[in-house]
Amino acid sequence: MPIDDPTTATPSEIDEELARLGIEHAKATDTLNGLTARVQRLVNDGMAEYATELRPRIEQARQTIAGCEAAARPLDAEFERRGGWTRAWLVDNSGRHVHRTMACRTCFPSTRFAWLTQLSGHDETEIVEQAGKAACTECYPSAPVDVRNRPSRIKTPEQLAREAEKAERAKAKAAKAITAPDGTPLRTKGYGQIDTEFTARRSYADALAYARYLTRASIAHHRDTIAEYREDAQLILAALAAKHGRTVDDLRAELAPKVEAKWNREHRNWG
Numbered sequence: 001m002p003i004d005d006p007t008t009a010t011p012s013e014i015d016e017e018l019a020r021l022g023i024e025h026a027k028a029t030d031t032l033n034g035l036t037a038r039v040q041r042l043v044n045d046g047m048a049e050y051a052t053e054l055r056p057r058i059e060q061a062r063q064t065i066a067g068c069e070a071a072a073r074p075l076d077a078e079f080e081r082r083g084g085w086t087r088a089w090l091v092d093n094s095g096r097h098v099h100r101t102m103a104c105r106t107c108f109p110s111t112r113f114a115w116l117t118q119l120s121g122h123d124e125t126e127i128v129e130q131a132g133k134a135a136c137t138e139c140y141p142s143a144p145v146d147v148r149n150r151p152s153r154i155k156t157p158e159q160l161a162r163e164a165e166k167a168e169r170a171k172a173k174a175a176k177a178i179t180a181p182d183g184t185p186l187r188t189k190g191y192g193q194i195d196t197e198f199t200a201r202r203s204y205a206d207a208l209a210y211a212r213y214l215t216r217a218s219i220a221h222h223r224d225t226i227a228e229y230r231e232d233a234q235l236i237l238a239a240l241a242a243k244h245g246r247t248v249d250d251l252r253a254e255l256a257p258k259v260e261a262k263w264n265r266e267h268r269n270w271g
């Protein structure tokens with residue numbers, strides 16, 4: 001996410017944005033290199049007129065690169081202004097070691113790194129603690145032996161992204177869910193256990209419309225059933241009120257048109 005004010009951002013926030021810009025920059029550079037090579041081939045083959053068609057895409061790639069560089073500048077400046085902070089990288093290929101710098105001499109130009117931006121600005125002891133046996137001995141020579149014997153607890157950017165996605169899904173599910181005000185399942189007599197707010201609202205309207213229908217048909221004959229449906233409606237109303245921190249009266253008023261619609265649709269002409 002673009003950072004409005006680098007001076008108030010955390011090292012992780014700044015590095016996360018720098019990592020994102022770095023990936024976008026690398027992609028645009030690949031595109032630019034590919035297009036430039038194609039233009040060169042076309043020119044060599046005497047088809048320069050086709051090369052002009054590629055110009056807008058080349059220009060766009062150049063603009064993306066310039067944009068990434070411009071966006072990274074204030075973030076790099078902030079890193080310098082604060083006198084730097086700790087950073088850690090995980091090597092993607094063999095060994096899966098954690099390094100304090102991509103310039104580590106145990107690595108190669110071809111080494112693929114994943115930037116562990118979640119650890120940016122954290123104490124080196126904490127980084128080593130999390131890395132355990134994955135801590136590079138060259139980068140963290142002072143790591144105690146007992147720490148080096150522990151398994152790594154480092155999470156890759158992919159793992160973190162998956163976890164965030166999972167949390168997001170759980171949140172969306174919770175937003176749709178409903179329980180009794182005390183957190184136990186919402187159990188009703190006429191509709192069984194109700195798990196979603198959607199079903200709760202629909203069941204509420206159904207219960208009251210049906211209770212009204214039975215009242216019209218024969219209040220004496222259906223007394224117990226009517227009471228049960230009204231009770232269900234009360235339970236649902238209380239659950240909805242608790243979930244949204246609103247009053248029962250408030251929700252009853254909100255749902256009244258739904259009850260009315262249900263009544264008109266299904267029962268009025270039969271009563």
Ligand SMILES: [Zn+2]
Nearest residue numbers: 099104136139
């Ligand atoms: Zn290293």
